[in-house]
Amino acid sequence: MKTVAPAFKIVDYFELSESQQAEIINQLEARKDLWGAIPFIINCLKKEGQPQVSLTDGGFHDVLGPGRLFLMLEEANKTEITVNNKSEVCPRLAAFVSLARNDEVDITVPGRESWTPWIGCVFTYPEYRGNRLSEKLIMLAEEYSIKEFNAEYTYISTDHIGLYEKYGYEFFTEAGTVWGEQTRVLRKKMK
Numbered sequence: 001m002k003t004v005a006p007a008f009k010i011v012d013y014f015e016l017s018e019s020q021q022a023e024i025i026n027q028l029e030a031r032k033d034l035w036g037a038i039p040f041i042i043n044c045l046k047k048e049g050q051p052q053v054s055l056t057d058g059g060f061h062d063v064l065g066p067g068r069l070f071l072m073l074e075e076a077n078k079t080e081i082t083v084n085n086k087s088e089v090c091p092r093l094a095a096f097v098s099l100a101r102n103d104e105v106d107i108t109v110p111g112r113e114s115w116t117p118w119i120g121c122v123f124t125y126p127e128y129r130g131n132r133l134s135e136k137l138i139m140l141a142e143e144y145s146i147k148e149f150n151a152e153y154t155y156i157s158t159d160h161i162g163l164y165e166k167y168g169y170e171f172f173t174e175a176g177t178v179w180g181e182q183t184r185v186l187r188k189k190m191k
Contacts (some may be wrong), residue, residue: 006074008094008133010140013045014060015071016090019081020079021045023090024071027079034188045069056178060100066148067100067117068139071131072124095124095133099141101149103157104177105185112175115185117149119156138167146190153187 013024023093025045032038044060050056060069073091081088101107119141124133145151156164157177161184169186176184 006076006128006131008072008131009075009091010137011071011073013071013096016164017088019088020090022081023081024093027093031125037121037123041069041098041121043087053091054168060098064098064103064118064120065101067098068141068144069096069098069121070137071096072128073138074128077184083155093125094128095137096138097122097134097141099144099148099154103155104179105155105157105175105183106178109176115153115155115187117151117154119145119154135167138164142188151190155181155191156186156188158186159184 013021016024017144025042028042028045029040032042043057046061047057048059050059050062056063061067071093072095075091077092078089078114079092081090092126097119098121099117099119101116101118103120104120105112105115107115119138120133122138142154144156155172156169157175158164164186167188169188172185172187174182175185
C-alpha cells in the first residue's frame with residue numbers, strides 16, 4: 001500500500017489571525033525542549049508590539065528588524081480554535097525559518113552594516129525531517145531577500161559545518177554574537 005506524503009502550505013506568521021498566531025505559539029511551547037532557540041522565538045513573538053527592554057529582549061521586529069517568519073504547516077493535521085464564538089482552524093507546525101535584517105551577529109559593529117539580510121531560526125520538527133522542508137523554506141527566504149531587501153548576499157549564522165553549504169552557502173568569516181559567543185558566518189550570492 002502506497003503512503004501519501006503530507007501536504008504542506010507556507011505562510012508568514014505575521015499574516016495569520018491573532019487566534020492562529022496564539023495556536024502557533026502553543027505548538028512551539030509544547031515542544032520548546034527540542035531546540036534552544038525555540039524559547040527565544042516564543043519570547044519574541046509574545047513581545048511583538050510591546051516596548052523593547054534590551055537588545056535581545058523584545059518583539060520579533062524590535063530584535064531582528066524588518067522581516068518575516070515563514071511557517072511550513074501540515075494541511076492534514078489541524079487544530080480547531082474557537083474565539084468569540086467563531087471557529088477557525090490552524091494546521092500543525094512542521095518547520096519554520098526567519099528572514100530578517102538582523103540575526104545574532106551584531107551588524108552595528110563598524111564594517112558589518114552591509115551584512116544583511118539573515119536567514120535564521122531554521123528548524124524542522126523531527127517527525128517531518130526528510131521531506132526537504134527546510135530547503136523549501138530557505139529557497140523562499142532567498143526569494144524574499146531579493147524582493148524585499150534587494151540583497152546582493154544572504155547570510156546565515158551557524159555552528160554547523162556542511163549543513164547550509166549544500167544550499168550554496170559558503171564560509172565568509174567568524175564573528176561575535178550579541179550573546180558574547182563566536183559563530184560562523186556563511187553567505188550566498190543572490191544576484
